[in-house]
Amino acid sequence: MTQKQQAFLFDLNGTIIDDMAFHGRAWYQILTVDLGAKLTHEEVKVQMYGKNGEVLDRIFGKNRFSEEDVEKWSMEKERRYQKEYLPHIKLIDGLDDLLKRAAEHSVQLAVASAAIPFNIDFALDNLNIRHYFGAIVSANDVAISKPHPETFLKAAQLLGASPENCIVFEDAPKGVEAAQNAGMKCVAITTAHPKEDFSQYTNVLAFVKDYTDPFIKSLL
Template identity: 55%
Template sequence: MHLMKKAFLFDMNGTMVDDMQYHVIAWHKIVNEMGANLSLEEVKEQCYGKNEELLERIFPGRFSDEEKQKMSRDKEIAYQQAYKPHLKLLPGLAAFMEKAKQEGIKMGIGSAAITFNIDFVLDGLGIRHYFDAIVSADDVQISKPDPETFTKCADQLGVAHGDCLVFEDATKGVEAAERAGMQSVVITSFHEPEAFSHLPEILFFVQDYNDGQLEGLFQHRN
């Protein structure tokens, strides 16, 4: 297995922290208060891309940009209040990032979250120093599955797209990585492996960062 990736790009929600259920619950309450009448499972299917994009998919043409931004902020505040007591990295990730840093592998975050949410996780866990590039929803025109999140992250790191490995938990994120010319490792915190069967550029699936398969990412390095 000759990988020699020069950079690791992490999605955040569901990939670094196991928080997706809290996002789903916060959205479920907000969209149903607006009359969407969606189940938790139906809301889960919409949990990708920018907040404003999600609202536009559920309520086409109904809300102004200002209204969508306010609903987005309200949702993130509800999510943060609910998740804060449980805020922690996925098992094994702290040691994995430390090893990557020692091996000279650059690290970046490519997330559809707004900066407000990325700050909540990075500063709440004290891990900002690991990342030389952070691309949020605020930094891209179109969110995943468009590849811009990951290509911009790689460009900020100064690493060729094909030399980056993406860590993702969502099908739209893996699709974005493939369209950016990158392979992925999938964390199965939010979706089962079957959901990714149409996406060929996946190295392997892991439940968390204690999985022995990840050791292979560090072998044969000069």
């Protein structure tokens, strides 16, 4: 990869911010307490990927909820998550330095997430990092969520970068799978999953706990 072609694509939750436990608690309350799904916290954790409507479809079956109900429960879940997480919000260790160094090296950056704009805006604006990103792809911008490659391919297209010259940063197996499906290499952040959960994928360059790992410095 040449520096002019290189681009970094970041998932949001668990990758820019370490907030998946807060999402898990909010989903558990909605799914189990409010909607009556008989799921444990661990079972909720396995299911909470992709768009919110896709989560509801996987658990309750398609067409159980109207579009209006999906929107209602989706926003209620995000309001609960944001209220609980806001006092704790911060970048994952070392990411501030990586963003600054990437900008200095003219590496293009994008957020490529299954989160809705409401949550992406919440993170980028509270952390004051929006200016680093040349493209943002949210759940609203794609037809099919991860592990389909559309999210990452669209982000690369918006940056004018080819897939083979992109590095994806992800915390979830389905996200790493989406990167692999897009023809992109990936760095797996082990905030939410141990490296054993990624054993079936061949596109992982490294497993890191956070962005202070020496491998991260080698990318620039």
